[in-house]
Amino acid sequence: ELQAAKAAPRVNLNSAIYYTQSNSSSFNEMIALPNERWTQNTQESFNLGYSEKTYWLKVTLDSINDTERYLVEVKNPVIDNLTIFIVQNDKVAAQYFLGDKQPFNMRPITHPHFVFPLPDLSQPTTIYVHVDTSSSMQVPLFMWSEVAFYRADQTRQLIIGIYFGLMGIMAVYNLLLYASIKDNTLLFYVAYVSSMTLFYLSLSGVGFQYFWPNSLWWNDQSIVIFLLCSILFGVLFIIQLLDLKTTRKYLFYGCKAIFCCTLLVLFLSAFLNYSSVIQITIYLAVFACVWGVSCGATRLVDGSTLAIYYTIAWGAALGGGVILAANKFTLIDRTWFSEHALLIGTSIEVACLSFAIAERIRFEKRKRYDVQNRLVATQKIQNEQLELQVKNRTHELQKVVSQLELANNTDHLTQIANRRKFNQSLTEECARAIRFKHPLSLLLIDIDFFKLINDEHGHQVGDNCLVHIATLLTQCCDFAGDMVARYGGEEFCILLPELTSTDAFEMAQNVRSAIQNTPYHTPQVTIPMTVSIGVYTSIDTHAYPDKLIQYADAALYDAKKLGRNRVNTYGDSIRQQ
Ligand SMILES: Nc1nc2c(ncn2[C@@H]2O[C@H](COP(=O)(O)OP(=O)(O)OP(=O)(O)O)[C@@H](O)[C@H]2O)c(=O)[nH]1
DSSP: OBOOOSSOSEEEOGGGOEEEEOSOOOHHHHHTSOGGGOEEOOSSSOBOOSOSSOEEEEEEEOOOOSOOOEEEEEOOTTOSEEEEEEEETTEEEEEEEESTTSOGGGOSSOSSSEEEEOOOOSSOEEEEEEEEOSSOOBOOEEEEEHHHHHHHHHHHHHHHHHHHHHHHHHHHHHHHHHHHHOOHHHHHHHHHHHHHHHHHHHHTTHHHHHTOTTOHHHHHHHHHHHHHHHHHHHHHHHHHHTTHHHHOHHHHHHHHHHHHHHHHHHHHTTTSOHHHHHHHHHHHHHHHHHHHHHHHHHHHHHTOTHHHHHHHHHHHHHHHHHHHHHHHTTSSOOOHHHHHHHHHHHHHHHHHHHHHHHHHHHHHHHHHHHHHHHHHHHHHHHHHHHHHHHHHHHHHHHHHHHHHHHHHHBOTTTOSBOHHHHHHHHHHHHHHHHHHTOOEEEEEEEETTHHHHHHHHOHHHHHHHHHHHHHHHHHHOOSTTOEEEEEETTEEEEEEETOOHHHHHHHHHHHHHHHHHSOEEOSSOEEOOOEEEEEEEEOTTOOOHHHHHHHHHHHHHHHHHTTSSOEEETTSOOOOO
């Protein structure tokens, strides 16, 4: 019998529970059962672990003399069937049919746990509870004053709200992150966190209350399915996050094996009874957690920094899972901590895994950054090499172009300017002379009787004589702007910008006498040569290229006619040398 304190807001009824195992569901049989058939519960919580049997529990309450309303809470939301009889004065004062095999709206008080009101406690009261469940036989009983119950319930709701909020934020945030960076690790993480959250949603009875209040079959199955999904996605997440496929093959195959077993259990869950499936699933979950921690520890030894966060995360989840499992299998007492161990463990886990993911993203980013840097450096070197090559090629090309230009403008025999170059310079100098109204003089020089030299000494010697003349002409014209060119055959010309007619004549005389005085010597013979020179000087704006050539040629023609070895200025009286 419980000596319930008058003002106690919450009374733990567990140590006042008497229980008996019986397959009978007849209340009349139970009420007649002698006291020695009832066993007193000695634990802090009533927990007989997984059992195929059904039990009757009874708690006797002393009378309480106050007007407060009292409630009884059965703090395990996954009991299949609970039939409650409240007896006062040997009569059934109230009766409730609870359990998650009953539609949610059958409950006298809307709450994820099983809560029922007590009648007026002014007289002794006995509560009989018939429990029939395929999940763990845990019937933690608490009596509350109604006010205290709802006050405490606010804290419970707050904790659960924070938990679901945290999980929801993690799932949505990482899903958005996945949409942006398309890393499968994030997708598996989101699936894992979502499965864990849904599992807890089912386990806490919140899912039944808000999401599937009438779906009794699903309420049973959901716990197993969400827990199995948590294992499936958790394993995929581990493989991906720790890069097990490339780093540690045996850990990878271990994960694969767990994955396949989980799929098998998921398949079998459609055929086996709930009690067997949930027990297998719990063993599998604990094993998967242990394997997960081993994977983390191994990668930690390998030197992976993200394995630190990961190992703490999985360790926390494992701790929570083990405590919950131990609680379900009656290895430890049901306490606030053991009840919330999974919730605390998974919260720590999810937070740590977020750090692990952030570390992974940072690592990937650094890897990409390094690769990019290397690429940029390589590209820079290649660019520099290419630039150097282009520079060298351009230089070579410029050299070839200037060589070609020179060859194009040079007489191949005498190596002085050819007629093409002469014509070009003549046009330019004429334009300049017209613009500045300056004089421009042209000397046309023809070797006298050159045919005879060819005939007498041969063509080769004739060529050498032409080179000799070209050299002498170049030596005579050492002023900048003067230009000596081979006009064709044995004809040469000298273009003298700024030179007046008198100066040009004088220059022509110098040239003529230099040639006359400098014969060409071969080892065998000395070949004297003379030249005839036609001079024309344009003044003011009369410098036209064709006119200059025409008049200089006419003057040359006259010089030849007058006996050769002479200079003749166009239009002037002919001066005999
Ligand atoms: N060796 C050599 N001879 C050339 C070259 N170009 C022209 N000749 C020769 O120059 C000679 C020019 O002869 P002509 O036009 O009769 O003139 P010339 O003998 O100098 O007599 P005049 O000009 O009247 O004084 C020809 O025999 C050409 O073959 C050349 O590049 N090399």
